[in-house]
Amino acid sequence: MRTAQAVAWKEIQLYFSSPTAYIVGLIFLALTGFFFTQDLGDPFPEATLTPFFDGAIIVFILLAPALTMRLLAEESKLGTIELLLTSPVRDWEIIAGKYVASLVFFLVLVALSFFYAILLFVYASPDPGPIYAGYLGLVLYGAAALAVGLLTSTMTNNQIVSAVVAMGILLALFFADRAFGSVSGLAGEIIGEMGLRGHFQDFSRGVIDTSNIVYFLSVIAVFLFLSIRMLESRRWR
Amino acid sequence: MTVNDLQPNMIHAENLTHYYGPYPAIQDVNFGVRKGEILGFLGPNGAGKTTTMRIITGFVPPTHGTVTLDGYDVVEQSLEARRRVGYLPETVPLYTDMSVNSYLKYMGTLRGMSPDAIKTRLGQVIDVCRLGDYRKTQIGKLSKGFRQRVGIAQAILHEPQVLVLDEPTIGIDPIQVVETRKLIQELGRDQTVVLSSHILPEVSMICDRVLIIDEGRIVAEDTPKNLAEGLQGVERLEVEIGGPAAEVLPMLKGIDGVSDVTHVNNNGRHTYMVQAQPGKDLRDDISQVVVNNGWSLRGLQLVGMSLEEIFLRLTTHEEL
Ligand SMILES: Nc1ncnc2c1ncn2[C@@H]1O[C@H](COP(=O)(O)OP(=O)(O)OP(=O)(O)O)[C@@H](O)[C@H]1O
Ligand SMILES: [Mg+2]
Numbered sequence: 193m194r195t196a197q198a199v200a201w202k203e204i205q206l207y208f209s210s211p212t213a214y215i216v217g218l219i220f221l222a223l224t225g226f227f228f229t230q231d232l233g234d235p236f237p238e239a240t241l242t243p244f245f246d247g248a249i250i251v252f253i254l255l256a257p258a259l260t261m262r263l264l265a266e267e268s269k270l271g272t273i274e275l276l277l278t279s280p281v282r283d284w285e286i287i288a289g290k291y292v293a294s295l296v297f298f299l300v301l302v303a304l305s306f307f308y309a310i311l312l313f314v315y316a317s318p319d320p321g322p323i324y325a326g327y328l329g330l331v332l333y334g335a336a337a338l339a340v341g342l343l344t345s346t347m348t349n350n351q352i353v354s355a356v357v358a359m360g361i362l363l364a365l366f367f368a369d370r371a372f373g374s375v376s377g378l379a380g381e382i383i384g385e386m387g388l389r390g391h392f393q394d395f396s397r398g399v400i401d402t403s404n405i406v407y408f409l410s411v412i413a414v415f416l417f418l419s420i421r422m423l424e425s426r427r428w429r
Numbered sequence: 430m431t432v433n434d435l436q437p438n439m440i441h442a443e444n445l446t447h448y449y450g451p452y453p454a455i456q457d458v459n460f461g462v463r464k465g466e467i468l469g470f471l472g473p474n475g476a477g478k479t480t481t482m483r484i485i486t487g488f489v490p491p492t493h494g495t496v497t498l499d500g501y502d503v504v505e506q507s508l509e510a511r512r513r514v515g516y517l518p519e520t521v522p523l524y525t526d527m528s529v530n531s532y533l534k535y536m537g538t539l540r541g542m543s544p545d546a547i548k549t550r551l552g553q554v555i556d557v558c559r560l561g562d563y564r565k566t567q568i569g570k571l572s573k574g575f576r577q578r579v580g581i582a583q584a585i586l587h588e589p590q591v592l593v594l595d596e597p598t599i600g601i602d603p604i605q606v607v608e609t610r611k612l613i614q615e616l617g618r619d620q621t622v623v624l625s626s627h628i629l630p631e632v633s634m635i636c637d638r639v640l641i642i643d644e645g646r647i648v649a650e651d652t653p654k655n656l657a658e659g660l661q662g663v664e665r666l667e668v669e670i671g672g673p674a675a676e677v678l679p680m681l682k683g684i685d686g687v688s689d690v691t692h693v694n695n696n697g698r699h700t701y702m703v704q705a706q707p708g709k710d711l712r713d714d715i716s717q718v719v720v721n722n723g724w725s726l727r728g729l730q731l732v733g734m735s736l737e738e739i740f741l742r743l744t745t746h747e748e749l
Contacts, residue, residue, distance in 0.1 A: 194538060195538060195539055195541070198535060198538040198539060199539075202524075202527075202535055206526065209526070210526075270522050270523075270524070270525070271518065271520045271522035272522040272523065272524055273522075274483075274488050274516075274518045274520075274522055275516065275518065275522055275536070275539075275583070276539070277487075277488055278486040278487055278488050278511055278514060278516050279511060279536070279539040279540055280508050280511040280512040280539075280540065280541050281539050282508065
């Protein structure tokens with residue numbers, strides 16, 4: 193456990209000293225700020241964060257892989273994985289440490305975006321329900337996206353490949369509910385149920401449905417599990 | 430048999446074979462290393478030294494065969510085996526954006542050391558590896574030799590029972606090389622050390638036993654001294670002859686069983702290095718030739734081979 197903490201702490205320090213992370217943060221806040229203010233031009237703007245949330249989940253398809261791509265791909269590239277894997281550290285501890293670090297950085301970004309919510313509460317009287325629920329959904333959504341990115345980072349020593357593959361998986365999951373129409377029968381329904389977007393929409397409408405929470409937690413669990421297995425399998429190559 | 434022979438091996442490798450794709454990097458490698466022993470791997474590039482070390486440390490599993498460290502199988506009981514290893518990989522992989530201090534602390538934690546233990550050891554290791562002035566320096570800004578020292582520092586930090594060092598002295602300056610060799614010898618008193626090297630005097634100086642690997646197979650295994658003596662044989666003679674070199678040389682070359690003769694004129698002292706075909710003892714033939722020609726035989730002695738020559742002989746598949 194101490195080793196997982198050490199891995200996490202090292203990665204967190206790296207996030208806060210690396211330009212990539214700051215660029216990601218900047219892009220996230222700039223783009224979501226843009227979505228947030230989009231409505232404000234309306235003669236009767238709605239006091240809501242829904243456009244912010246809808247924008248954030250799209251932006252995060254691109255940004256989550258950029259945050260996670262370094263995590264293991266760089267260790268493979270530099271060869272530091274040779275020392276990591278020959279230390280008495282369990283594979284899950286490595287994955288957990290790396291994942292927690294990316295999650296911490298992401299949560300900091302989310303916390304910075306509270307600025308928009310605060311603006312809203314100061315200058316208008318929004319319905320708080322959808323805002324709380326939306327943030328819960330956003331955190332779950334981001335955590336799932338980071339897990340996807342972590343998996344692809346364990347699969348390659350090339351950060352770009354990791355990021356592109358993760359974006360591909362995230363896009364496929366994002367639009368899975370579209371397949372609902374084109375694939376008939378049970379298969380279509382199952383694929384439709386896998387959609388990231390579909391499960392997020394309830395949250396931004398202010399509805400906290402347990403099945404949606406379970407869905408995101410399952411996605412996180414599955415991708416973290418696959419990451420651990422992938423790291424284990426490196427020992428067999 | 431000494432007391433040491435009765436102790437179980439600290440490292441025990443049996444029938445190790447490793448394939449990269451269809452190509453075997455090592456084949457049927459067997460060896461044991463006792464506690465307190467320093468074993469040197471010697472072999473040309475691509476012989477399979479690094480592959481063998483990666484198997485010992487559990488980084489790559491062997492295709493066939495087993496390795497145990499202190500009785501723990503590196504594949505089946507990997508975690509227990511890994512607790513006992515300190516490893517300096519060939520490429521000295523380091524996190525370039527960390528400082529020396531924080532890197533060593535991090536590695537100590539990964540190796541399961543307590544914060545207190547790290548604090549105590551860190552200072553010692555930094556002294557031993559002479560990194561004192563660079564504690565706060567970012568590793569990416571260190572020169573090659575200093576990175577090598579950081580690599581050695583992390584390998585010995587947790588005082589592992591088994592130390593695996595892949596070309597430990599490469600890239601460091603002569604003074605530090607001497608220090609590092611001394612350090613390895615000291616560590617080798619109670620720890621078990623496996624190292625690889627291309628530097629033959631280094632291996633014969635610090636290793637208790639040498640394992641010569643070529644094309645993935647062990648071609649010789651003994652103490653550096655025995656290796657040199659065992660191969661000495663009767664096949665090479667240094668002869669000093671009083672007589673005109675222009676006549677002596679062709680006569681010596683003409684002796685049946687001589688494969689090569691080189692002549693050295695040392696201020697009028699003519700010595701000839703006679704290389705015989707394997708297994709031939711030519712001492713009598715040579716003295717016969719000298720006497721028949723009326724020259725004087727001033728000296729005749731068997732010449733041992735240096736480790737360099739043994740190495741070349743064993744790994745180049747041709748007669749010297
Ligand atoms: N990751 C790999 N994939 C494929 N082949 C490899 C890999 N690593 C090593 N080999 C091959 O295995 C053989 C043994 O390599 P190894 O690195 O063990 O040699 P070595 O004795 O350490 O050589 P050197 O003295 O150059 O370090 C070589 O022929 C090499 O090409
Ligand atoms: Mg090598």
